[in-house]
Amino acid sequence: MIVARVSRCAVFLLAALSTAPAWSADAEQPAVDPVVLAKIRDAALSSDWAWQRLSDLTDKIGPRLSGSPGAEAAVVQVAAALQAAGLTVTLQPAKVPHWVRGEEQAELVDYPGHPAGLTQHLHLTTLGGSVATPKKGLTAPVLVVHSFDDLKAHAAEAKGRIVLFDNAFDQDLADNGHAMSAYGQAVAYRVQGASAAARVGAVASLIRSVGGADFRLPHTGVMKYEDDAPKIPTAALTAEDAMWVARLAAQGPVSLHLTLTPQTLPDADSHNVLADLPGSDKPDEVVVVSGHLDSWDLAQGAIDDGAGITAAMGAVQVLKSLGLQAHRTIRVVGWMNEENGSGGSKAYFAAAKDKLAQQTAVIESDSGAGKPLGVIASVTLDSLARLSAVSKALQPIGATALERRDGEVGADISPLQDAGVPGFAPMVDTREYFYYHHTAADTLDKIKPENLRRQVATMAVLAYYLAEMPEPLPRVPVKAE
Numbered sequence: 001m002i003v004a005r006v007s008r009c010a011v012f013l014l015a016a017l018s019t020a021p022a023w024s025a026d027a028e029q030p031a032v033d034p035v036v037l038a039k040i041r042d043a044a045l046s047s048d049w050a051w052q053r054l055s056d057l058t059d060k061i062g063p064r065l066s067g068s069p070g071a072e073a074a075v076v077q078v079a080a081a082l083q084a085a086g087l088t089v090t091l092q093p094a095k096v097p098h099w100v101r102g103e104e105q106a107e108l109v110d111y112p113g114h115p116a117g118l119t120q121h122l123h124l125t126t127l128g129g130s131v132a133t134p135k136k137g138l139t140a141p142v143l144v145v146h147s148f149d150d151l152k153a154h155a156a157e158a159k160g161r162i163v164l165f166d167n168a169f170d171q172d173l174a175d176n177g178h179a180m181s182a183y184g185q186a187v188a189y190r191v192q193g194a195s196a197a198a199r200v201g202a203v204a205s206l207i208r209s210v211g212g213a214d215f216r217l218p219h220t221g222v223m224k225y226e227d228d229a230p231k232i233p234t235a236a237l238t239a240e241d242a243m244w245v246a247r248l249a250a251q252g253p254v255s256l257h258l259t260l261t262p263q264t265l266p267d268a269d270s271h272n273v274l275a276d277l278p279g280s281d282k283p284d285e286v287v288v289v290s291g292h293l294d295s296w297d298l299a300q301g302a303i304d305d306g307a308g309i310t311a312a313m314g315a316v317q318v319l320k321s322l323g324l325q326a327h328r329t330i331r332v333v334g335w336m337n338e339e340n341g342s343g344g345s346k347a348y349f350a351a352a353k354d355k356l357a358q359q360t361a362v363i364e365s366d367s368g369a370g371k372p373l374g375v376i377a378s379v380t381l382d383s384l385a386r387l388s389a390v391s392k393a394l395q396p397i398g399a400t401a402l403e404r405r406d407g408e409v410g411a412d413i414s415p416l417q418d419a420g421v422p423g424f425a426p427m428v429d430t431r432e433y434f435y436y437h438h439t440a441a442d443t444l445d446k447i448k449p450e451n452l453r454r455q456v457a458t459m460a461v462l463a464y465y466l467a468e469m470p471e472p473l474p475r476v477p478v479k480a481e
């Protein structure tokens with residue numbers, strides 16, 4: 001691992017040395033005036049406009065799952081705020097799934113040493129997209145496994161049972177700056193667990209919640225049924241309750257009664273919100289700065305993704321308030337339906353796909369509102385040196401890291417990235433992001449106003465720079481299938 005890291009840094013250094021940074025003394029002319037970038041940063045740091053928008057979105061609307069009244073209220077509220085800020089607003093139609101949670105309950109029916117007549121409730125939440133149990137619930141013995149391999153090893157015992165995937169979120173990874181890797185590993189059980197369990201005959205499946213910091217909070221999130229397996233109901237237990245069931249199961253047979261009554265309604269009509277700050281002389285060329293409008297239904301969706309969409313809104317509002325107009329159009333996109341289907345992302349791509357050359361760069365913020373540390377860029381190696389002016393402008397707030405990554409840096413922008421458009425995300429401290437992610441505790445109080453201001457500054461400087469640089473960054477080579 002260490003060898004790989006060293007060699008990657010060496011490559012980066014060579015690349016950086018081979019091209020003079022735009023702001024260095026020997027560069028003839030900075031690509032974008034550093035004084036203007038500093039002015040943008042400072043204006044963002046002294047504005048509470050984005051915070052007000054985030055307060056409106058979370059405290060006055062709250063949960064915004066696709067197809068819900070909250071999601072539609074968010075479209076209206078965000079569009080109105082961007083219009084009032086002086087931007088040209090369009091609503092882009094998108095079809096979205098409409099899933100409603102219903103009742104969610106589980107009790108331990110039997111376990112070794114169970115005192116007669118005692119009922120113990122488990123804390124859980126249904127996973128998005130799950131089918132229902134029978135109305136009165138189902139009762140079945142539990143099979144605890146710790147991985148997909150473990151399930152395979154115990155496949156013969158799964159028939160007629162409720163499979164519990166007791167897989168722990170790796171908080172150590174998150175604590176060391178790799179929260180998204182920890183998420184990626186654990187989320188496989190949330191997404192694929194039900195079908196894996198159904199394939200070996202299970203009647204329902206449960207996971208241990210995908211998240212750190214155990215406050216006995218269940219974390220919801222989307223799951224997916226595969227075509228080759230029956231659809232069985234599925235939910236997430238809190239980490240504590242998953243460990244509890246696993247401890248009991250280690251002593252002998254455990255049975256649960258599980259009642260989940262979600263419904264999948266017909267797809268709904270919804271919208272992305274697009275708001276343009278038109279370019280001065282290349283108005284057809286677009287830089288997207290974005291976050292998603294929808295959230296899970298358990299909470300206010302402050303960190304996921306109220307912070308992202310309002311930081312994107314704030315970034316363009318700051319530019320507008322300074323009277324700045326870049327060469328290219330800067331477009332706020334409030335995506336609909338990131339959480340359970342990406343209907344908004346698909347609609348935008350379908351509308352843009354015949355003129356993809358006009359999409360010059362895409363930014364999405366969807367990792368919460370921890371302290372910004374810099375910028376993640378999915379760009380060619382040569383492009384990094386051209387972005388050093390952004391890092392320099394963000395030096396006073398410490399957001400100087402510039403990390404190149406291959407592949408997706410935001411779910412909604414991934415179709416554009418897959419087509420070669422350079423993609424960006426603010427790099428933020430995510431150590432605590434999965435404490436609250438997709439739980440009832442994703443509320444406004446979790447966000448520090450100064451961190452949101454810093455994120456607005458990061459996105460505003462980056463968006464303006466990308467829209468103002470004389471030539472757009474080169475396309476990223478598309479990987480062969």
Ligand SMILES: [Zn+2]
Pocket residue numbers: 292304305338366
């Ligand atoms: Zn999100």
